Amino acid sequence: MSRLTDxxxxxxxxxxxxxxxxxxxxxxxxxxxxxxTLAILGIIIGVFAIATLGILxxxxxxxxxxxxxxxxxxxxxxxxADAGIERLTDRDVTTITRAxxxxxxxxxxxxxxxxxxxxxxxxxxxxxxVERPGDLFAAESGELPERHRRGAIVGSGVADELDVxxxxxxxxxxxxxxxxxxxxxxxxxxxxxPDGAVLIPRTAFADESYTQxxxxxxxxxxxATAADAxxxxxxxxxxxxxxxxxxxxxxxxxxxFGLLNAFLxxxxxxxxxxxxVSILNVMLMSVSERRGEIGVLRAVGVQRRDVLRTVLVEAxxxxxVGGVVGxxxxxxxxxxxxxxxxxxxxxxxxxxxxxGYLVFAVLFGIVISLASGLYPAWRAxxxxxxxxxxxx
Numbered sequence: 001m002s003r004l005t006d007x008x009x010x011x012x013x014x015x016x017x018x019x020x021x022x023x024x025x026x027x028x029x030x031x032x033x034x035x036x037t038l039a040i041l042g043i044i045i046g047v048f049a050i051a052t053l054g055i056l057x058x059x060x061x062x063x064x065x066x067x068x069x070x071x072x073x074x075x076x077x078x079x080x081a082d083a084g085i086e087r088l089t090d091r092d093v094t095t096i097t098r099a100x101x102x103x104x105x106x107x108x109x110x111x112x113x114x115x116x117x118x119x120x121x122x123x124x125x126x127x128x129x130v131e132r133p134g135d136l137f138a139a140e141s142g143e144l145p146e147r148h149r150r151g152a153i154v155g156s157g158v159a160d161e162l163d164v165x166x167x168x169x170x171x172x173x174x175x176x177x178x179x180x181x182x183x184x185x186x187x188x189x190x191x192x193x194p195d196g197a198v199l200i201p202r203t204a205f206a207d208e209s210y211t212q213x214x215x216x217x218x219x220x221x222x223x224a225t226a227a228d229a230x231x232x233x234x235x236x237x238x239x240x241x242x243x244x245x246x247x248x249x250x251x252x253x254x255x256x257f258g259l260l261n262a263f264l265x266x267x268x269x270x271x272x273x274x275x276x277v278s279i280l281n282v283m284l285m286s287v288s289e290r291r292g293e294i295g296v297l298r299a300v301g302v303q304r305r306d307v308l309r310t311v312l313v314e315a316x317x318x319x320x321v322g323g324v325v326g327x328x329x330x331x332x333x334x335x336x337x338x339x340x341x342x343x344x345x346x347x348x349x350x351x352x353x354x355x356g357y358l359v360f361a362v363l364f365g366i367v368i369s370l371a372s373g374l375y376p377a378w379r380a381x382x383x384x385x386x387x388x389x390x391x392x
Contacts, residue, residue, distance in 0.1 A: 025314040028286060036318065039275075039282045043322025044329070046272025047365040051330035053268045054357035055349075057261030059337065062348045064257060075104075075215040075227045076244040083239050087209035092234060092241070096213055099233040100226040104217040107135050108210040109192065110202055117171040118162040125158050127172070128192060129202035135216070137194055142166035142181030148201055152177035156185040157195035172200065220247035265357075269364070276368040279318055283376035287311065308381040315373025316366060323365035327358045 029036040077096060079085040088108070097106045110129035115122055130136060133153055134144045140156060152170055154162075159182045162170065169176050183194045192214075202208050215230070217223040227245045234241050331354075338349040 022313055022317075024310050025317055028310075028314055029317060032286070035282055035285070039279050039318050040322040040325070042275030042278045043272070043319055043365050043369060044326040046268065046275040046368070047323045047326030047361045048330050048333075049268035049271045050265055050364060051268075051327055051357050051361035052333055053264035054261065054361070055330065055334045055354050056337075057257065057264045058351075058353050058357065059334075059344055059348055061254065061257035061261060062351070062353075063344060064253060073217045073219055073223045074246045075217070075223050075230070076246065077213040077215060077230060077234075077241050078211075078244070080239050080242045085240055087207065087211065088213060088241070089209055093210060093213060095234050096215065096230055099229040100215060100217075101229075103222050104215050104226045105135055107132070107214040107216065109212050109214060110205050110208065111192075111211045112205060114172050116158060116162065116198055118164050118168065121162045123158060123161045125155070126193065126197040127205075128197050128199045129205055129208075130199060131202065133199055136192065136214070137199075138184050139181040140184035142179070144181050148199060150178075150201060151180035153181045153183060153199035154179050155183050155194045155197045158198055170198070172198065172204075175204070220250070223247050268361075272365060272368055275322070275365075276372040279315055279369050279372040280375065282318070283311065283315055283373045284379075286314070287376045287380045304381040308377045311377035311380050312370060312373050315369045315377070319366040319369025320362075322369075323362035326365065327362050330361070331358060 077088070079088055093106065093108045100106060107130060112127040113124065114127055116125045129148070131147055133148055134146065137144065137153070139153075142153075144153065145151075152172070154164060154170070159165065159179075164170055164179055164182075166179050166182060169178050171177075177198075177200060183199075186193070186195050215223070215226050217226050224245060224247060227243050230241070230243055334349050334354060338344050338346055
């Protein structure tokens with residue numbers, strides 16, 4: 001011990017003194033390994049709770065964002081039923097197109113529904129008329145026409161039910177249509193559900209006026225600008241249309257999940273604070289048991305700052321070891337979530353936000369440990385050598 005004491009006395013806060021403090025701290029923690037292990041276990045549980053709950057909330061938020069897809073850049077324009085307007089005309093579409101200019105794509109849609117048949121097989125499907133289907137959909141087989149003038153484009157669900165492929169014919173309300181393309185399966189949330197739908201030319205509808213207009217922009221801010229332009233032009237004299245800005249809905253959903261995530265992290269932080277109380281108790285007991293040793297160190301010239309540093313290093317070691325172990329376990333749980341839940345994709349789990357939660361949890365664990373060791377360290381550093389040496 002004299003050698004270590006010389007190091008602490010001689011070099012003070014130099015690197016050698018820091019190493020000596022680390023050595024002393026590790027030795028002191030090893031004196032009562034059970035008590036130290038229980039303190040580390042508390043930190044592990046707290047760090048694991050914070051990191052895992054944070055990652056879980058992040059996974060839910062990012063998965064929801066993936067499911068919503070690009071809805072944030074869309075605006076839905078519908079006839080205002082309260083004003084007695086049930087359909088949109090070509091003139092309305094022209095006004096909307098002029099209002100948004102080249103900053104967005106205007107996609108007028110006619111909707112309906114009918115029984116679709118192929119031989120003995122039949123199913124009820126939604127019917128859509130979209131002049132340029134490539135603006136909204138992608139084909140799994142066949143090619144989408146630049147302008148849909150004839151033939152039918154079948155959703156993947158309808159194609160499976162009727163066992164139909166490109167080149168075959170289907171019957172809708174007594175009229176035959178040759179299938180020119182089969183749409184790919186939808187992997188997110190869409191306003192128009194293509195899987196259970198069939199796209200036919202607009203002229204096939206008894207009423208060719210539009211039921212809604214979808215406006216797609218490059219971003220949510222451009223979509224909001226387009227919505228304002230539509231209100232100023234189409235609704236200048238009367239409220240002909242109602243406008244739904246999906247970016248606002250997406251933002252509200254994102255805010256909700258952000259709040260949920262913060263709430264989950266707060267719950268995890270409570271367990272880490274409890275672990276900090278346990279470290280406070282461990283350090284107080286350790287300092288009390290070593291009053292005589294601390295008195296000897298102070299009597300031979302060890303400075304208060306060296307004693308303070310040594311006790312804080314003990315607390316920091318507890319936090320560091322517990323934090324790293326807790327973060328590793330949390331990372332393994334996140335990986336298990338990806339393997340166990342098909343809806344959770346690897347990019348959702350492995351992303352900077354996940355790494356941020358792991359680093360935050362470890363740092364928070366160390367900070368809580370150091371904060372818990374402040375009072376015991378201050379008490380040990382301010383122990384009067386004469387009083388400490390009286391302890392038997």
